[in-house]
Amino acid sequence: MNWPLIISNTLFTAISIQAIAYVLAAIGLNMHFGFTGLLNFGQAAFGAVGAYTFAVLAGQGIPWPASGEPPWPFGQPWPWWAAALAVIPAAMVLALLLGIPTLRLRADYLAIVTIAAAEIIRQALIAPKLDERFGTGGADGLQGFTGGIEKINPWNGRTFYLWKQPFDGHQAFMIVAGWSLVALCSVGMWLLMRSPWGRVLKSIREDEDAARSLGKNVFAYKMQSLIIGGVIGAFAGVVFAVGGRAAAPNDYATAFTFFAWTVLILGGAGRIKGPIVGGLIFWLIIGFTEVFLSQVTRNKVVPTWLVNENNFGLLRFMFVGLGLATLVVFRPQGIFGDRREQAFDVR
Amino acid sequence: MSAETIPVPQPADGAAGPLAGIAHEPGVAKPDPLLVVDGMRRAFGGLVAVDVAHVEFQRGCITGLIGPNGAGKTTFFNLITGFDTPDAGTWSFDGKPIRKASPYRLARSGMVRTFQLTKSLTRLSVLENMKLGALDQRGESVFAGLLKPLWRDQEREIEQRADDLLQRFKLDHMREEFAGNLSGGQRKLLEMARALMADPKLIMLDEPMAGVNPALTQSLLGHVKELRAEGRTVIFVEHDMDVVNDISDWVVVMAEGRVLAEGPPASIGANPAVIDAYLGAHHDLDLGDEQ
Numbered sequence: 001m002n003w004p005l006i007i008s009n010t011l012f013t014a015i016s017i018q019a020i021a022y023v024l025a026a027i028g029l030n031m032h033f034g035f036t037g038l039l040n041f042g043q044a045a046f047g048a049v050g051a052y053t054f055a056v057l058a059g060q061g062i063p064w065p066a067s068g069e070p071p072w073p074f075g076q077p078w079p080w081w082a083a084a085l086a087v088i089p090a091a092m093v094l095a096l097l098l099g100i101p102t103l104r105l106r107a108d109y110l111a112i113v114t115i116a117a118a119e120i121i122r123q124a125l126i127a128p129k130l131d132e133r134f135g136t137g138g139a140d141g142l143q144g145f146t147g148g149i150e151k152i153n154p155w156n157g158r159t160f161y162l163w164k165q166p167f168d169g170h171q172a173f174m175i176v177a178g179w180s181l182v183a184l185c186s187v188g189m190w191l192l193m194r195s196p197w198g199r200v201l202k203s204i205r206e207d208e209d210a211a212r213s214l215g216k217n218v219f220a221y222k223m224q225s226l227i228i229g230g231v232i233g234a235f236a237g238v239v240f241a242v243g244g245r246a247a248a249p250n251d252y253a254t255a256f257t258f259f260a261w262t263v264l265i266l267g268g269a270g271r272i273k274g275p276i277v278g279g280l281i282f283w284l285i286i287g288f289t290e291v292f293l294s295q296v297t298r299n300k301v302v303p304t305w306l307v308n309e310n311n312f313g314l315l316r317f318m319f320v321g322l323g324l325a326t327l328v329v330f331r332p333q334g335i336f337g338d339r340r341e342q343a344f345d346v347r
Numbered sequence: 348m349s350a351e352t353i354p355v356p357q358p359a360d361g362a363a364g365p366l367a368g369i370a371h372e373p374g375v376a377k378p379d380p381l382l383v384v385d386g387m388r389r390a391f392g393g394l395v396a397v398d399v400a401h402v403e404f405q406r407g408c409i410t411g412l413i414g415p416n417g418a419g420k421t422t423f424f425n426l427i428t429g430f431d432t433p434d435a436g437t438w439s440f441d442g443k444p445i446r447k448a449s450p451y452r453l454a455r456s457g458m459v460r461t462f463q464l465t466k467s468l469t470r471l472s473v474l475e476n477m478k479l480g481a482l483d484q485r486g487e488s489v490f491a492g493l494l495k496p497l498w499r500d501q502e503r504e505i506e507q508r509a510d511d512l513l514q515r516f517k518l519d520h521m522r523e524e525f526a527g528n529l530s531g532g533q534r535k536l537l538e539m540a541r542a543l544m545a546d547p548k549l550i551m552l553d554e555p556m557a558g559v560n561p562a563l564t565q566s567l568l569g570h571v572k573e574l575r576a577e578g579r580t581v582i583f584v585e586h587d588m589d590v591v592n593d594i595s596d597w598v599v600v601m602a603e604g605r606v607l608a609e610g611p612p613a614s615i616g617a618n619p620a621v622i623d624a625y626l627g628a629h630h631d632l633d634l635g636d637e638q
C-alpha cells in the first residue's frame with residue numbers, strides 16, 4: 001500500500017478540474033433550486049452548450065455553408081476570449097427556450113422539460129448532420145481548441161507536483177483559473193442574495209403566490225434565475241472541456257447533472273459555500289475510493305472473488321451512495337444547512 | 348388598542364357615514380366606489396362558481412362578503428385580484444378599467460390581498476417577510492442588486508417602516524425569527540402587516556379570523572378598524588357573524604355565485620332572501636305536518 005500516493009492523489013482529485021466543473025455546475029443549480037426553488041434536472045444541457053460553443057468557436061470556427069471564401073465570422077477560429085464571451089448568449093438562449101413554456105407552470109414541468117432537453121442536446125451532438133453544418137465533431141467530439149489558452153499560459157510545458165502527484169502546466173493553469181471563477185461566481189451570488197433581488201427569489205422559493213400578491217413579477221424573476229444559473233452551468237462545461245482538452249457528447253450525459261445535484265445537496269442547498277464544500281467532499285470520497293481500491297485490489301489485500309482490479313470502479317459509487325444516504329438520514333440540511341429551516345414544511 | 352378606535356355610530360337598521368340612505372338591494376350604486384364589478388362570470392365545467400351582475404364597493408369603508416360554503420366568495424376574490432381569469436366580465440379599480448389582470452400588476456396598482464390559508468414565507472425571517480412587501484424597490488432589479496450603494500438608503504427606510512408596523516402589530520419581539528416559527532394567529536397578523544408594507548388603497552382579507560383564538564380575534568378586529576381609520580378600503584370574507592356585525596359598514600351576501608343581498612349589517616339578518624340561502628326556504632316548516 002502506497003500511502004503517500006493515495007493521499008496526494010486523493011487531494012489532487014479534490015481540487016482537480018473535474019471537481020471545479022461540478023462545483024460550478026452546482027453553483028448554478030444552487031441559484032435555481034437553492035434560492036428560487038426551480039427544479040432543473042438538465043444542468044448537463046447548459047454544460048454541453050457552454051463546452052461546445054467554446055470548442056467550436058475557438059477550434060475550427062463555424063463552417064461556411066456555401067462555397068467560396070467564408071466571410072467573417074465563419075470558417076475561422078475565434079480568439080479564446082471571444083469564444084468564452086459567446087458562451088453567455090448561448091446559455092441565455094437555452095434558458096429562454098426552456099423557461100418560456102414552463103416557468104408559468106408548476107415546478108415539475110421545468111424538471112421534465114430540462115431532463116428531456118439535456119438528452120436531446122446530447123443526442124443531437126452525436127448526429128453527423130450537426131457536425132456537417134456546425135462542426136460539432138459528431139460522436140468523437142472536438143479536440144484542439146485550447147491553443148489560445150495554452151498561448152497565454154505562463155506555465156506551459158512545466159510539470160508540477162502535489163507531493164507525489166504530478167500534473168502539467170495546463171492543468172495547473174486551469175485549476176487556478178477555475179477556482180478563481182468559482183470565487184468570482186460565489187462572490188457575485190453572495191452580493192445578489194443579500195440584495196432585495198435575492199429576497200424576492202427566496203420568497204418565490206417559499207410561495208410564489210405570496211410573492212405575486214405583493215406585486216412581484218414572478219415569471220421575470222424565475223427567468224433571470226434560470227439564465228444566471230444556466231450561464232454558470234455553461235462555464236462549468238467550458239472549464240471541463242478546456243481542462244480535459246476535449247469536448248465529447250457523453251461528458252454531458254445525465255450523470256453530469258446528478259453529480260452536480262449530489263454536490264449541491266451534500267454541501268447544503270441555499271448556502272453560498274454549499275457547492276464548494278460539497279464539491280470538495282464529493283471528490284475527496286471519489287478520489288480516495290478510486291485510488292484506495294485500486295491499490296487494495298492490485299496488492300490483493302482483499303480476496304479477488306470479492307473485488308478485483310476490473311470491477312472496483314463500481315464500488316466507488318456504492319460508497320458515495322452510502323455516504324449520501326447516511327447524510328440525508330442524519331443531516332438532511334446538508335453540511336452547512338440550518339437545521340431549523342428543515343423543520344418547516346415548505347409546501 | 349381596539350376599544351377606543353373610531354366609534355362609528357350604527358343606527359338600528361341604516362348605514363352610517365357615506366353609505367347612509369342607500370337602498371338595501373343587490374348591485375346598488377354607491378356614492379364613491381373604489382371597485383366596480385360588472386357581469387363577472389366564472390364556471391368550472393358545468394358549475395357556475397361566480398355570476399355577479401353588478402356590485403360596487405365603497406371607498407374608505409369596510410365591506411364584509413358573506414355567504415354559505417360554496418357561495419363563490421373566494422373564487423370572486425381570486426378573479427378580482429387576478430389569481431384566476433373570469434370567463435366574462437369587466438371590473439374597474441379606482442376609476443381605471445382593468446385590462447391585463449395579472450396579480451402583480453394589480454398589487455402594484457394598490458390592491459393587495461391575503462389568503463385564507465396564510466402564506467407566510469416560512470424560511471424567511473419576519474423582518475424579511477415585511478421588507479418584501481414594499482413596492483418599487485430599486486434593489487429588486489438584478490443589476491442594481493449587485494451594487495449595495497444604489498439601494499442602501501431605500502432599504503434603511505423600508506426597514507424603518509417595517510419595524511413601525513411590526514411594533515403596531517405586536518410582532519416586534521419576533522423580528523429575527525423565521526416566519527415558520529410563528530403561531531397561526533401571528534401568521535395572520537404578519538400577513539396583514541406585510542400587505543400594509545405595499546401601502547395599498549384596497550386590502551382584501553380572505554377569512555382573516557379563521558383559526559384564530561378569541562383574544563387575538565379582538566386585536567385583529569382592532570387592526571382592521573385602524574385600516575379604515577387610515578383611509579384604506581377593506582373587503583373581507585368571513586363566516587363569523589359577530590365579527591361581520593362588529594366591523595363592517597356594509598355587507599354583501601353571496602349565494603350560488605350571485606350577489607343575493609346588500610345592506611348594512613343590521614339589515615342583513617332580517618333579510619328573508621339571506622335566511623333562505625343559509626337555512627333553506629322551508630326551514631320553518633315541519634315537513635311531518637304536511638297534508
